[in-house]
Each structure stands twice: as structure tokens, then as C-alpha cells.
Amino acid sequence: MSQSGPQVADSPATGTPSRASSPTPPDPTAPSGFARVRGLIGGGGPAVALVVLIAFFSIATPNFFSVSNASSLLSQLSILLVISIGLTFVILLGSLDLSVEGVMASSSLVFVLLAANDRNDLSLGFVALIAGVLTGSLFGLLNGVLHVYLKVPSFMVTLGTGAIGVGLATVLFGGRAPRLMDDGLRGLGFGNVGIFPKLALIAILVLIVALLVQKFTRVGRYGYAIGGDEPVVRLSGVNVERYKVLSFVLAGTGSGIAGVMAAMQLGVGDVSIGAGFQFTAITAVVLGGTALVGGIGGVGKTLVGAAIITVLANGLILLGVNPYVQISVQGLVIVVAVVATGWSLRKRVRAIK
Template identity: 45%
Template sequence: MTIHTEPLKSVSDIERTTLMTLILRRIATLFGGRRWRSLAPLAVLIVLCVLIAIANPNFIELRNLVRLANSAAVPLTLAMGLTFIILMGSIDLSVEGTLSVSAMVVVLLAANDANGNDYGWWAVLAAVVAGTAMGFISGLVQTMLRIPSFMATLGMWFIGLGLSVYMLGGSAIRLNDASIRDLALHRFLGLPVAVWVAFAAFLLAAVIQYHTKLGRHILAIGGDEDVAKLSGVNVVRVRITAFALAGFFFGISGVLAAAQLGQSHAVIGDGRLFAAVTAVVVGGTALTGGEGGVVNTLIGVLIVTVLANGMILLGISPYIQQTVQGLMIIAAVALSLDRVRLRIVK
């Protein structure tokens, strides 16, 4: 939640510069301007890969790379949706709730071990629609009730989680539909189909961001909402559409997650929000909005996945992963925040 106020600008700029921000600014100038900053995530990714490969050559084995791509599939699809929201300067905390609703819908409607349904791919369609609907509601709540998105989506997170746990009856339900399971099990050109789906999601997101009016408007709103409004952008409609679009991507990742696990349960979404936010932020999309994009997020997802994979290869406890991701969020946000625009940070 950031607030722009003008009156105290000059005073706050001079006197509120603490030692910390001074050091950070020095580091930022050291790395040059915007051009260098946008290349930093890619440099981090390359350095990371080289270091891990030196420490453990197994890292660059084909089998490990396939495993890497497979574990990046769900986070990539999730992060595509989240990128649009963060580009607007908002946040969507309902990632885990929406993902679990979509996974619940697909498992309960396709062949499973709890009821007699067997709708095949209609279940997948229904799951994606359910995800889109959750996002649509988030957008409506945020714009119509006029409350900040982190609060609206915090509520939606638990509404989704409650709904899916209730429908699953608090237990794990297996997915028995062979063709949906094939998303994770069947391979095409050496990679699981889920990876290709995630890649298609990335292409779709890239087209939306760079070649459609919606993508342009989302960037404009993130850059400066007032200016966008004055330029004739229908802010409310774009916001609702963006949240629905994010829900669409969360819905797809819910299906992928259910296919990969072969079941759906109460904690299918645990830790996903965190990984997605880390990926978007580490990729270089600014939380203040208007800067970054889906290509940044692709690199961010790869950084997060490579790091997780590398930590396992190096024998570091997987439990410490969230700690590392948390520190990465702090570092990335602290280095990338465009502080000149921020008078008050809340």
C-alpha cells in the first residue's frame, strides 16, 4: 500500500535519507541506470547456474534439466497471472486459494476415488472457469467495494481455501482420469506435457502484455493510475479483467498441480504464493507497478527453481528454501524500488 503525497516532497527527500537508503542508492548507481538493472536478473540466473554446475556437475545432466523444467511448470503458470496484477501496482494474495479451488474442481469432476463423476476434459474446462471466476470476484470486490487489493485477496484466499477443503471433505482425493494424468506423465519431445502447457501460458501472457490493448492499459495503470484514467482508460474494467485473467492462469496451474500430484488435498497450495511472489519480484517487476513484465518473470521463475534444485543437489535442507526465498524478496524489492516516487511506505 503506497500513498503519494506531494506537499512534503522536498523536506522528506533531503532529511529522510537514512544511511541505509544512501548505501542502497550507491549500490544502485554502481550498477548503472535502468538498462543494467533490467539485465541484473539474467546475470544472477547465469551466475547461479555456473556456480551450481561447478559444485555439482550432475546439475547439467539432461535428466536433471528435465526435472528442473517439470518443477518450474506450475510456478511459471502461476507467476504469469500474478505478473499482470503486480504490473498494476496491486497484489493478489489469493493464489493458493484459487489454485486449490481449481485443483478441487478438476479432481471432483474427473474420474476419482470419491464419487462417480467422469467428465474427462470437461472437468479441466470447469476448473479453469472456476479459477477465472475466483479472479473475477476478486476484481469485483476490489473495485466495487473500493478496498485495497491485498485485503480483498486476503479474504478471497481463505474463501477459496475453505471452499476447496469443504468440498474435499478434509481428505485427499485421487485423480484417476488417465488422460488428465498424462499432462504430467506423458512426454512430448522429451518434456512432460505440463511443461509445454506452461510454455504456452508464457507465450499467451507475452502476447497479451505486448500486443493487446489490455496489456498496454495494465502497464499504464501501474505507471500512473490518474494519468491512465485521464487518458480515457476504463480503469475499473481493466482491473477486473486483469484479476480474472490472473484467475485464469491460477486455474490452469491448479489443473497442472492436480495432474502432477495425482490427487488434490487441503495443502496443495501451500507455499505457492510465496514462490510466485518471489519469482515475479526477483525477475525485476517493480511492486510499485508499471515496470517489468512476463519475460522478467520467466527469468525470476528460473532463478527460484534453479536455486531450489541446486540446494537439493548441494545437500542443503529443503526446509530452508522458504528462508532463502524470503531473503531474496527483501533484497530484490529493496534494490528495485523506485524510491523517488515513494514518499510514504506503508
């Protein structure tokens, strides 16, 4: 009988086989450490671009290549990286999460209002931190359930839940930003260890956990498979719904951690604490080489993408370029990256909404 819809007919990943007849790719020796890293971050274009950018700004501006700027670069990279890592799991499915800013706002306020603060008498310490992160996980769960079980496109669901997140934060906010008074909690993310910003240490920890999840768990592995060819995975008896929802939970958790990190950094909980991150994070993921059609990419690649964006932003400011131009450039980058990956799949008769 006929296929249920045109989407099924052109599974994006099923291209023409690339190598004509090489039964086994040459793989006699264990890969070297360098090769492993290349495999992880994808090698090729984005990594080269990052190196070129760093070299360019080091020459073009006197202040770029310095310990203090490296430290501030790492600090700027940290929060973006954590968000982008979470987002990667959802984009690997071919879905999208547009609730980042709302979730960050809510989790930052939940965190600050449960920790010692200047608004109420609560001082729950680590419980506050965990509650802040879990706020993000819960939003992720809500996103996943609404998207997967009610079959609403993910961008639509997350547009709605993002608004709910902003609304919830606005209600908690109550007109004035509550300040985080727990110095112990704040100290977890504020300041440096040596030249290393503490936020960067948190981000590295998140990165390692995410890499392990991606490589060694079902949610990580099935994400690639579902993004590549969902009907086949379903036919294999995999509970596709469960793993899709879990991917959204991972993304929500990422935004939750990011909200808490931002609150530690700024010392307040704020409705607009995530402003601008949504867009930059999607750009970072796409720029790193994770395709919006799903199935291709990974957390390691996102590290490179987020680093490129951060270096570019920092370097251009040092060069005196109008920072707003960067938002336009990011918009173009998203479209160009998607056009480039999708160009060869075009057909005369194809319905794309």
C-alpha cells in the first residue's frame, strides 16, 4: 500500500552509498588519540574554522591572545555550551527546542528563591540548586510529552512552554530581581580556580557527562537512529516515544543547569537571564555540524560550534564591530547551514511545510 506521507519517502540519510566497493574501511590499528578527538568533534570544517579564527584575532587585536581574555572567553563559553549540549540531543532527533530562554528564567528564579535570598526566609542550600535544575528537567518532560504523545510539532510546543516559562518567571520575579545571598552556592559558579572560571569547570563536567550519555546509553544511541530513520527504529520494536521524551528532558535539564549557572554568575534570578541564548545556542549546534534534519552530529561537534560563536563574538567586539550585526550573521548562518545540507535532497515534487 502507499506510504503514509511524502516525508517517509525521502528519508534524508539514505543517500547513494559513497564508497563504490570497499567492504571494510581500513581500520587495522586502534585509532590514535588524535584520531579519536577528530572523530568526536568531527574534524574538518568547523574545527579548522575555529583555529583560523583564533589565529586571525590573535594577530588582528593585541588583547585577544592573553591569559585574561582566555579566561573571559571560557567564562562566556560556559553557559552557551551547556545550553547547546542539551539542545544537541533534541536537534539530533530532527526536532527543536525553542523554550530555552523561558526555562532558564524559571530555573534561575526557582533556584534563587529557594536558596538564601533577600525576598523570603528560605535557605535550602543544595536542595535549591537541585530544584533549579529539576525545574528545567520538568519543562523538558512537559515539552517531550506534549510533543510526542499529542503529536504537536516540537517548535510549536516549545514556543508555548517557553512563554509559560517566561510567565512563571515573571510571577516569581514580582517586580524586582531577588538576590542570591548564599555565598557558598554562589561561590560554586562565581570566580576562578587559578585562571579557570568555575563556570567553565561546571561546563566541562556537563560536557563529559553528555559525551558518556551519548556514547553509552540508549537515549544517546537511539537518538541518532530515530533522527536518521524513525519508522525503521519503530519497526525494530524500540519504544521511540520514551527515548524522544528523554531527549527533551536532557535538553530541559541543560537549560535548567544554564539558568542556575547564570544566577550564580550574576547573583540574581531574573526573567531576562536567558535573553539571546536561544538563538545563539541553535546557531552553535548547527555550526558545529549537527544537522537540523536529525541523525547527524553530536555533543563533541557542538563544543566546536559554541567555541566558534564565542570566539567570533569576543574577537569582533575587540575589533570594534557593532555587536548587533552578529545576530544577523547568526540568522544567516542557520539558514545557510540548513540550505547546504538539504540542497542535494531537493526534488521537483516534494511537499515541505
